[in-house]
Amino acid sequence: MTHTSLPDTFLWGVATAGHQNEGDNSASDTWFLEHTTPTLFREPSGPACRGYQRWETDLDLAAGLGLNAFRFSVEWARVEPERGVVSAEALDHYERKVDGCLERGLAPVVTFSHFTAPHWFAAAGSWTAADAPARFAEQCDRVMARFGDRVSHAVTLNEPNLEQLLQAGAKLPAEAETLKRRMLEAAAHAAGSAAYASANVIPAHRQDEFQAAFTRAHRAARDAVKARRGDLPVGVSIAIADEVALPGGEERRDAKRAAVYDHWLREARHDDFIGVQNYERIVHGPDGEVTPDGERNGMGTVIEPASLAGAVRYAHEVSGVPVLVTEHGIQTPDDAQRAAFVPAAVEHLAAEVRAGTPVLGYCHWTLMDNFEWIFGYGARLGLHEVDRDTFERRPKPSAKAYAEVVRRHRGPRGGCAPS
Numbered sequence: 001m002t003h004t005s006l007p008d009t010f011l012w013g014v015a016t017a018g019h020q021n022e023g024d025n026s027a028s029d030t031w032f033l034e035h036t037t038p039t040l041f042r043e044p045s046g047p048a049c050r051g052y053q054r055w056e057t058d059l060d061l062a063a064g065l066g067l068n069a070f071r072f073s074v075e076w077a078r079v080e081p082e083r084g085v086v087s088a089e090a091l092d093h094y095e096r097k098v099d100g101c102l103e104r105g106l107a108p109v110v111t112f113s114h115f116t117a118p119h120w121f122a123a124a125g126s127w128t129a130a131d132a133p134a135r136f137a138e139q140c141d142r143v144m145a146r147f148g149d150r151v152s153h154a155v156t157l158n159e160p161n162l163e164q165l166l167q168a169g170a171k172l173p174a175e176a177e178t179l180k181r182r183m184l185e186a187a188a189h190a191a192g193s194a195a196y197a198s199a200n201v202i203p204a205h206r207q208d209e210f211q212a213a214f215t216r217a218h219r220a221a222r223d224a225v226k227a228r229r230g231d232l233p234v235g236v237s238i239a240i241a242d243e244v245a246l247p248g249g250e251e252r253r254d255a256k257r258a259a260v261y262d263h264w265l266r267e268a269r270h271d272d273f274i275g276v277q278n279y280e281r282i283v284h285g286p287d288g289e290v291t292p293d294g295e296r297n298g299m300g301t302v303i304e305p306a307s308l309a310g311a312v313r314y315a316h317e318v319s320g321v322p323v324l325v326t327e328h329g330i331q332t333p334d335d336a337q338r339a340a341f342v343p344a345a346v347e348h349l350a351a352e353v354r355a356g357t358p359v360l361g362y363c364h365w366t367l368m369d370n371f372e373w374i375f376g377y378g379a380r381l382g383l384h385e386v387d388r389d390t391f392e393r394r395p396k397p398s399a400k401a402y403a404e405v406v407r408r409h410r411g412p413r414g415g416c417a418p419s
Helices: 029-034 055-065 088-102 119-124 131-149 161-169 174-191 206-230 250-260 262-270 306-320 334-352 397-415
Strands: 011-017 068-074 107-113 153-158 232-238 242-245 274-279 280-287 288-290 322-326 359-365 384-386 393-395
Touching: 011 107, 011 322, 011 384, 011 397, 029 119, 055 088, 055 393, 068 359, 088 107, 088 131, 107 119, 107 131, 107 206, 107 322, 119 174, 119 274, 119 359, 131 206, 153 206, 153 274, 153 322, 161 206, 161 250, 206 232, 206 262, 232 262, 242 250, 242 306, 250 280, 262 274, 262 306, 274 306, 306 322, 306 334, 334 359, 393 397
Parallel strands: 011 068, 011 359, 068 107, 107 153, 153 232, 232 274, 242 280, 274 322, 322 359
Antiparallel strands: 280 288, 384 393
């Protein structure tokens, strides 16, 4: 595999998220839920990785890998911590971050909502409120007005189908669903509201309601972004496994695709790209999911480097628009697995591009070990480890492996691997 197997315009990046990296996102709905009793979250996010203060260091790490793109979220809860109260300091911060990306040769890929939203928004009906699309569009507009002229790609929502994917695969035990409902009921009581909701802890019985609400919000956000800058590529990112059928398993596979992915892939026909976030392959037999033999990742599924290419292929087939890999990685405490997995997955992706599937870029999840939502700091997906006391970032061997993949593809433009 050589660097000529992918176009010169290909984006090589890492993906990050504000709440998971920045720390002390205390005006957000997720922070409120982390401190609710009972809570589904293993531990509170607290200072996370101190990314709000250390953003320049983190951009330097990305640039040092030879990357040319950096995906991050603008935290709505920081920009509008109270309804109608806009923080100039927060907008200044994110503008400096965009400019810092450009100074380092990194295309800023901005996510407008990476699961989190302001606490006031969650307590006032969250995404299902009648005025939610307008409120979200206002946030997108103020961000675009400040630095939209310098953004490379815009992602409206991060994985609005995640809960459907988790529930379709029974990834969470029944007791977790019960605890989720109890947490949200307690949060509503504490907030003095009729209900409380957040984008990545949605009860099973509200899935259809939230899918419709997220769709309205995505469309409103897309319109707001395009009103400010019509040439900016806009899309939504979805969680998507590579669904594979053994003989007799086609009906089950197709039902899973229809229930979890197809709504958003059809919606993406009106967008400029579809964001694909892939972590695993699911194999369907005539009687249900089948677990092949092989080495497992931290999610308990078999490690399959070809899963990304398969997910990308299906996403493009249904949507008809180019694909941007907004997340891909592996949950594992064994970094040797990651160091082997990433180059192999990119090789399969390059083959898919050569076969004709339009792929705009690849953003690895994630730059460093961080707060992984309900799993806290136990899950490991980063190219760098983070000292939980000093917040020092230290490269893992997988960082060097990814840098080498990028170097081979980008040639002398690619920068240096970490030592």
